[in-house]
Amino acid sequence: MKRSQNMFRIFSYIVLLLGLGIVAVPLWYMVSTAFKPQTMVFELPPKFWPDPSTLQNFVKALTTDKFGLYFWNSTKVAFVATSLTVLISSMLAFAFARLNFKFKEPLFYLLLLGMMVPPVMLIIPQFVISHWLKLYNNLWGLILVYITMNISMQTFLLRGVFEDVPRDLEEAAMIDGGNPWTIFTKIILPLSGPGIAVVVINSFLYSWEEYSWANVNIGDTANRTLPIGIALFQSAHLTEWGQVFAASLVALVPVVIIFLIFQRYFVQGISTTGIKG
Amino acid sequence: MQTKKTRNQIIPALIFLIPGFALFFVFFLGPLLYSLRLSFFHWNFAHPDQSVFIGLKNYTDTLKDATFRRAIINTGVYTVITVVVKMVLGFFVAVLLNQKIRGRAFFRVAYYLPVITSWVIVSLLFTYMFSGQGGLVNYFLKDVLHLVNKNIMWLADPILALVPVVLVDIWKGVGWTVVIFLSGLQAIPVELLEAAAVDGANRWQRLIKIMLPMMRGTIVFLVVVLVLGGLNAYVPFKLITGGDPMGQTHSILTLMYHATFESLDFGKGAAISYLLTLFVFVLSFVQLKLLRKPAGE
Numbered sequence: 194m195k196r197s198q199n200m201f202r203i204f205s206y207i208v209l210l211l212g213l214g215i216v217a218v219p220l221w222y223m224v225s226t227a228f229k230p231q232t233m234v235f236e237l238p239p240k241f242w243p244d245p246s247t248l249q250n251f252v253k254a255l256t257t258d259k260f261g262l263y264f265w266n267s268t269k270v271a272f273v274a275t276s277l278t279v280l281i282s283s284m285l286a287f288a289f290a291r292l293n294f295k296f297k298e299p300l301f302y303l304l305l306l307g308m309m310v311p312p313v314m315l316i317i318p319q320f321v322i323s324h325w326l327k328l329y330n331n332l333w334g335l336i337l338v339y340i341t342m343n344i345s346m347q348t349f350l351l352r353g354v355f356e357d358v359p360r361d362l363e364e365a366a367m368i369d370g371g372n373p374w375t376i377f378t379k380i381i382l383p384l385s386g387p388g389i390a391v392v393v394i395n396s397f398l399y400s401w402e403e404y405s406w407a408n409v410n411i412g413d414t415a416n417r418t419l420p421i422g423i424a425l426f427q428s429a430h431l432t433e434w435g436q437v438f439a440a441s442l443v444a445l446v447p448v449v450i451i452f453l454i455f456q457r458y459f460v461q462g463i464s465t466t467g468i469k470g
Numbered sequence: 471m472q473t474k475k476t477r478n479q480i481i482p483a484l485i486f487l488i489p490g491f492a493l494f495f496v497f498f499l500g501p502l503l504y505s506l507r508l509s510f511f512h513w514n515f516a517h518p519d520q521s522v523f524i525g526l527k528n529y530t531d532t533l534k535d536a537t538f539r540r541a542i543i544n545t546g547v548y549t550v551i552t553v554v555v556k557m558v559l560g561f562f563v564a565v566l567l568n569q570k571i572r573g574r575a576f577f578r579v580a581y582y583l584p585v586i587t588s589w590v591i592v593s594l595l596f597t598y599m600f601s602g603q604g605g606l607v608n609y610f611l612k613d614v615l616h617l618v619n620k621n622i623m624w625l626a627d628p629i630l631a632l633v634p635v636v637l638v639d640i641w642k643g644v645g646w647t648v649v650i651f652l653s654g655l656q657a658i659p660v661e662l663l664e665a666a667a668v669d670g671a672n673r674w675q676r677l678i679k680i681m682l683p684m685m686r687g688t689i690v691f692l693v694v695v696l697v698l699g700g701l702n703a704y705v706p707f708k709l710i711t712g713g714d715p716m717g718q719t720h721s722i723l724t725l726m727y728h729a730t731f732e733s734l735d736f737g738k739g740a741a742i743s744y745l746l747t748l749f750v751f752v753l754s755f756v757q758l759k760l761l762r763k764p765a766g767e
Contacts, residue, residue, distance in 0.1 A: 201673065205566045209577050212563060216581055219641065222606055223595050235604025238613065281490045288486035292479045300487070307498050309751065311702040313723050314743040317730050318501035318508065321515075326496075341497035344490050373482040402588030404705050409731065420590040424709060427594050434598050441591040452586050456579060 227251070227438040234434045250439035254426075259414065260440050263422035267444075270332055270418055271401045274339040278396040279389060282344045286351035287377045291363075301352075307345025313405045320409050334410045335418065339400040347392045354388030355381055390455050397451055401444075419444045509740035521737075528741035538742070541720040544632060544707075548721065549700030552639045556696060557689075559640070560647025565677065567648065568655045578652070581645040589642075593709035596638040600624040600710075628718035631711045635719075638706050643699075647692060654688030655681065690761040694754055701750055722746050 226234065228246040254260050288294070289301050319338055320329075328334030362384075363376050371379070382389070404420040411417055417425070423444065427437045509528055511521040532538050563581065567574055584592065599606045602623040611617045624630045658681060666676050682689075704723040711719040713728060720728065722742065730739030 202569070202571060205569065205571060209563070209566055213577065213580055215641070216584060216645075219592075219595055219599060220583065220587075222599065223591075226598070235601065237604055237609050239606060239609065281493070284486045285490040288483050292483045292486065294480055294483035294487075300491075303499075304490075304494060307494065309754070310498075310502065310747060311698065311750075313702060313704045313726075314747060315498070315501045315505065316727075317736055317739050317743065318505040319497060321504065321508075321736075322496070322501055337493060338497050341493045344494065345498075348490070373479070373486070377486075398586065402590065404588075404590050405708075405727075420588060423594070424590050427597075427709075437594055437598075441594070445587060445591065448586050448588070449583075452582075453579075 223438045224442065226434050227442050229435050231433060231435055234432065250435035251443070254436045254440040255443065259417075260419075260422060260443065262415065263417050263419045264443065266332060266416060267401060267419040268447075270335050270339070271397055271447075274336045274343075274400040275393060275397045277336070278340050278343045278347060279392050281340060282347035282392060283351050283355075283382065283385075283389070284377070285344065285348040286355050287373075287381060289348070290352045290355035291376070291381070292373060304345050304348060307342070308349065312342045316406055316409050319406065323410055329410060330412050330416055331410075332416060335400070335403070335407055338406055338410075339396070339403060342406075343396045343399055347395060350391060351385070351388055354385045358384050394451065394455050398448065401448060505740045506744060508737055509744050511737045513736040513740075515734065515736055524737070528737045529745065532738060532741050532745065537717045537720060538722075538725060540718055541722050541725040544719060545701055545703060545721045548632065548636055548639070548703055549697060551636050552643065552700055553693065553696045555640050556643045556647045557692060559644050560651050560692075563644065563648045564651035564655055565681070567652060578649070581648055583645070584642045585645040587642070589705040590709065592638055592642050593706045596634045596641075596706075597625070597710050600634040602626070625711060626715060628715055631715070631719045635703075635706045635710050638710070639700075639703070643696075647696070650688060650692055651685070654685045658684045686761070690758070693761060694757050697757065698750060698754065701746065701753075 222239070225239075225241070225243055227250055228248070229236075229243040230245065230247050230249065233243055285304070289297065323329045323334045323338075326334075328337070358381055362380050363371075366376055366380060402420055403418075404424065407418050407421050408424070411421060419440075423437065423440050426433075426440065430436065510523060510525060512524050512527075514520045514522075567577055600608075602608065602621055602625070605621075605624075607624070608618075608621045612619065612621060622630065624634060662684075663676055663680060666680055671679065702723060703721045704727075707713070707719065707721040707724045708727065713720040713724055717725075717728075723746070726739045726742040726746075729735050729742060
C-alpha cells in the first residue's frame with residue numbers, strides 16, 4: 194500500500210515535469226529569441242541562451258515602431274474598459290440579485306444571450322454601427338464594444354456572488370434609512386472582493402489582448418493597440434523575430450503582474466462564482 | 471406595504487439597468503439583428519441605400535462554395551481534436567495535481583502561463599517554431615530525432631499548415647481545463663474516495679467509477695464551452711495560416727473576415743456568420759440535452 198503510494202507519487206512527478214517541459218520550451222524559446230542578434234534568429238542548433246546576447250531588440254522595438262504609443266493606447270483602453278465593466282456589470286448584477294421589477298426574468302435571459310454569441314461574429318455589423326456613431330478609428334469604439342462583449346458573462350458571475358451575501362445586513366441598513374445605492378456601495382461591493390477580482394482579471398485580459406475587433410475598427414497608426422502593433426510588425430518585418438518577441442514580452446509584463454497579484458482570488462473566484470455547474 | 475416596496479424599486483432598478491442595457495442594445499442586440507438584415511442584401515458599404523435585396527442568395531452561394539466547405543472541414547477537425555485532447559490531458563493533470571504533493575501551487579501557476587499569454591503572441595510564436603528553414607520543430611524532427619530527412623514546409627501545405635494551429639490551441643488551452651477540472655475534483659467529498667479505497671477499489675476504479683460520474687456537471691460545462699470556442703476559432707488561423715495556401719486553410723470565421731473585409735462582400739460575410747450561429751445554437755442545445763439527461767440532476 195505504502196509502496197504503491199510512493200510509486201504513484203514518483204509517476205506523478207515525472208508526468209508533471211514532462212508537462213512542465215512542454216509548457217516551458219516555447220516560452221523559453223520566445224524569451225531567448227528576444228535577446229538574439231538578428232543574425233542568430235535561425236541559428237541551429239538552438240542555444241539555451243544566445244551568445245552573444247543583446248538588448249538591441251528591446252531598444253529597437255520600443256523606439257522605432259511606436260510600440261511606446263501602442264502600449265499607452267492599450268493601457269488606456271484596458272484601464273477604462275475594465276473599470277467600466279466592473280461598475281456596469283456589478284450594477285446590473287445588483288439589480289438582478291436584489292431588486293424587484295417587472296420583466297426581471299426575461300431581461301436576465303435576454304442579457305445571457307450575450308454569452309452565446311461569440312464576439313468575432315458581430316464585427317461586421319459593429320463595424321457599420323461604429324461608422325455611424327463616428328467611433329471608427331477611435332479608442333472609445335474599442336472600449337464600448339469590449340464592455341458590451343463582457344457584461345453578460347460578468348453580470349452572470351456577479352449575480353451569483355451577490356446572492357450569497359447575507360440579507361440580514363441589508364435589512365439593518367434599510368431600517369437605518371439606507372437606499373439601494375448605499376446598500377450596493379456600502380454592503381454588497383465591499384463583501385464581494387474575490388468575485389470582483391475575477392471580473393477585473395477577465396475584463397482586463399480581454400481588453401488587453403483583443404485582436405479581432407481592434408484590427409477592424411482601428412485604421413490609423415496613432416490609435417493602434419499592442420496586439421495589432423505586434424501582428425502588423427511581424428507581417429511587415431517577416432524575419433525580425435527578435436524584435437517581435439521583445440515587443441511581445443513587454444506586452445506580457447502587465448498581464449503577468451495582474452495574474453500574480455490576483456492569482457489567489459482567481460482560483461478562489463472560480464469556485465465562488467459557481468462555474469463548476 | 472408590499473406593493474409600495476415593489477413600486478419603489480422601479481426607479482432604482484432603472485438606474486442600475488440603464489447603463490448596461492443601453493450598451494447591450496447598441497453594440498450587441500442591434501448589431502445581431504442588423505447582421506441578419508445585411509445577410510439578405512448585396513450590401514453596398516459606401517452607399518447603403520443602393521444595396522440590393524437578394525433574399526437567400528448569400529446563403530445558397532455560401533453553401534455551394536468549395537472554400538466554405540473546406541473551412542467547415544478545417545474547423546470541425548480542429549474542434550474535435552483540440553476538445554478531446556484538452557479534456558483528456560486536462561483531466562489527468564488535474565487528478566495528479568489534486569494530491570498533496572510538493573510544488574502543487576507552482577505547477578498550477580506554470581501550467582496557467584500559456585492561458586494568460588495572448589492569442590496574438592502565441593500564434594506568432596508557433597509560426598516561428600514551425601518555420602520551414604531553421605525552425606525549432608524541424609530541427610527536432612530532422613536533426614535530433616531523425617524522423618524526417620529534409621525540412622518540412624509546414625505552412626506551404628494545406629493539411630500540414632493545420633498542425634501548428636491545432637497544437638497552439640492545445641498548448642495554450644490545457645491549463646484552463648486543468649483549473650476547471652481541479653475545482654470540480656475539489657468538490658468531491660474525500661470521505662467517499664477513502665471509503666471506496668477501504669472497500670478495495672484501486673486507483674483506476676476510483677477514477678472511473680467515482681470521480682468521472684461525480685464530475686458530470688464540470689464535464690458538460692467544459693465540452694459545451696470548448697466546442698463553442700473551437701467552432702469560433704479565429705486568431706490562430708488568421709495569424710498562422712491566413713487561409714493560405716489558396717484559401718484551403720480557412721476557419722469559418724477567417725473566411726467570414728476574408729469575404730467581408732478583403733472581398734468587401736458584407737452580405738456574404740454576414741450570411742457566413744449567421745450560418746455558424748445557427749449551427750452553434752443547435753449543437754449547444756443538443757449537447758446540453760444529451761449530456762445532462764442520464765444523471766437526472
